[in-house]
Amino acid sequence: MRCGAGAPHEDAEGRTALDFELTDEQRMVRDTARAFCDKEIAPYARDWDRREEMDPEIVPKLAEVGFLGAGIPEDYGGNPIDHVSYCLLIEELGRADSSVRGIVSVNVGLVAKTVLAWGTEEQKRRWLPGLCSGETLGCFGLTEPGSGSDAASLRTRAVRDGEDWVLSGSKLFITNGTWAGVALIMARTGGEGARGITAFLVPTNADGFSATKVTGKLGLRAQDTGELHLDGVRVPDANRLGGEGEGFRVAMSALDKGRMSLAAGSVGIAQGCLDASIAYATERKQFDRPIARFQLVQELIAETAVEVEAARLLVLRAASKADRGEKHTLESSFAKLYASEVAVRASNAAVQVHGGYGYIDEYPVGKYLRDARVATLYEGTSQIQKLLIGRALTGENAFA
Numbered sequence: 036m037r038c039g040a041g042a043p044h045e046d047a048e049g050r051t052a053l054d055f056e057l058t059d060e061q062r063m064v065r066d067t068a069r070a071f072c073d074k075e076i077a078p079y080a081r082d083w084d085r086r087e088e089m090d091p092e093i094v095p096k097l098a099e100v101g102f103l104g105a106g107i108p109e110d111y112g113g114n115p116i117d118h119v120s121y122c123l124l125i126e127e128l129g130r131a132d133s134s135v136r137g138i139v140s141v142n143v144g145l146v147a148k149t150v151l152a153w154g155t156e157e158q159k160r161r162w163l164p165g166l167c168s169g170e171t172l173g174c175f176g177l178t179e180p181g182s183g184s185d186a187a188s189l190r191t192r193a194v195r196d197g198e199d200w201v202l203s204g205s206k207l208f209i210t211n212g213t214w215a216g217v218a219l220i221m222a223r224t225g226g227e228g229a230r231g232i233t234a235f236l237v238p239t240n241a242d243g244f245s246a247t248k249v250t251g252k253l254g255l256r257a258q259d260t261g262e263l264h265l266d267g268v269r270v271p272d273a274n275r276l277g278g279e280g281e282g283f284r285v286a287m288s289a290l291d292k293g294r295m296s297l298a299a300g301s302v303g304i305a306q307g308c309l310d311a312s313i314a315y316a317t318e319r320k321q322f323d324r325p326i327a328r329f330q331l332v333q334e335l336i337a338e339t340a341v342e343v344e345a346a347r348l349l350v351l352r353a354a355s356k357a358d359r360g361e362k363h364t365l366e367s368s369f370a371k372l373y374a375s376e377v378a379v380r381a382s383n384a385a386v387q388v389h390g391g392y393g394y395i396d397e398y399p400v401g402k403y404l405r406d407a408r409v410a411t412l413y414e415g416t417s418q419i420q421k422l423l424i425g426r427a428l429t430g431e432n433a434f435a
């Protein structure tokens with residue numbers, strides 16, 4: 036179910052209210068992304084979901100269209116678009132398939148942009164071209180079996196041995212985990228707490244590194260999620276990203292970008308649900324009239340429409356701040372908290388609009404609901420976002 040020019044939420048020229056603030060280039064990125072998603076992703080997404088496996092050929096295609104290097108300078112093999120364009124691109128991916136969207140969000144938002152922000156010139160030249168070309172896909176290893184929300188309590192250790200570091204431990208629920216060529220691993224090099232953590236770029240073909248697939252997910256079924264095992268993995272000090280003890284800051288700066296990206300993907304889900312609901316409600320007849328004529332069905336659609344627009348504005352506000360080089364931690368949390376909850380509400384409403392047909396696989400809304408559900412959990416649950424926002428606004432730390 037797609038929403039092209041002339042669809043209900045667009046004007047006669049195919050523009051949403053927001054487009055009046057977009058540049059021609061930003062609109063072009065969005066339109067290119069939409070065309071790519073229509074051709075290369077949407078037609079296959081439900082089959083991949085059913086098989087719990089996507090075609091790995093999607094990775095070189097994502098690289099070729101410039102998605103894997105989105106926002107990375109050309110010098111490093113990237114596609115230097117701004118954050119607003121990046122979020123528009125991610126929204127399109129989210130509307131087409133969240134499993135594919137996650138590949139890009141993690142590779143770009145959590146890994147490549149973090150290397151760009153924290154890496155030495157040598158590290159950028161070594162890692163960014165492979166991340167942008169998809170030859171060395173990235174994954175982000177923060178969560179462990181015993182530490183999720185309380186990420187600063189992680190136990191993976193890195194011990195100094197001459198010019199090297201030796202890493203041991205495990206990471207759980209890692210997106211791109213078994214596909215990645217490089218893992219950004221947060222490990223403990225010092226004492227307890229956030230200040231004892233250091234970040235490392237770990238090649239996944241290093242001795243002692245292995246990854247196993249996490250299966251049986253509620254949604255994102257086609258996406259590669261892995262558990263990483265590090266058993267005495269040796270990396271040179273040149274693979275340390277940022278200073279010793281700065282790993283938690285590295286991870287949190289990655290999440291500023293990651294949360295914005297996840298929020299954009301959530302807007303895509305919610306927009307897809309809105310499109311599908313409008314199309315279905317105007318076609319489906321009960322009591323001799325389209326169900327769209329019933330006010331209670333219109334309520335479901337109208338509430339979703341308002342929330343989608345509001346969520347998109349929050350995403351683009353965070354992206355605009357990032358484009359101005361301003362700190363956007365709080366705005367990313369606003370966008371992530373709201374847009375992820377909107378995606379869950381919108382997909383639930385869309386299933387309601389579809390009635391029993393929403394509960395089977397014939398329409399896209401059931402998959403949207405399953406895929407949306409994780410958005411309020413990862414990259415900081417909704418509860419954690421509220422505590423981060425509360426801390427920023429009041430100065431009181433609920434984590435301490």
Ligand SMILES: Cc1cc2nc3c(=O)[nH]c(=O)nc-3n(C[C@H](O)[C@H](O)[C@H](O)COP(=O)(O)OP(=O)(O)OC[C@H]3O[C@@H](n4cnc5c(N)ncnc54)[C@H](O)[C@@H]3O)c2cc1C
Nearest residue numbers: 175176177178182183184208209210412413414415416418
């Ligand atoms: C499909 C998928 C992909 C993922 N990809 C990645 C990835 O690529 N890299 C990575 O590092 N991680 C990844 N994660 C992990 C994800 O970020 C964590 O699952 C998330 O941070 C929550 O941690 P947890 O699962 O341990 O839950 P917990 O932290 O155990 O939370 C359980 C519940 O307790 C609540 N809670 C915890 N602490 C508080 C508090 N102080 N106040 C109020 N409520 C609280 C939570 O909100 C939640 O409702 C992924 C997870 C999934 C499911």
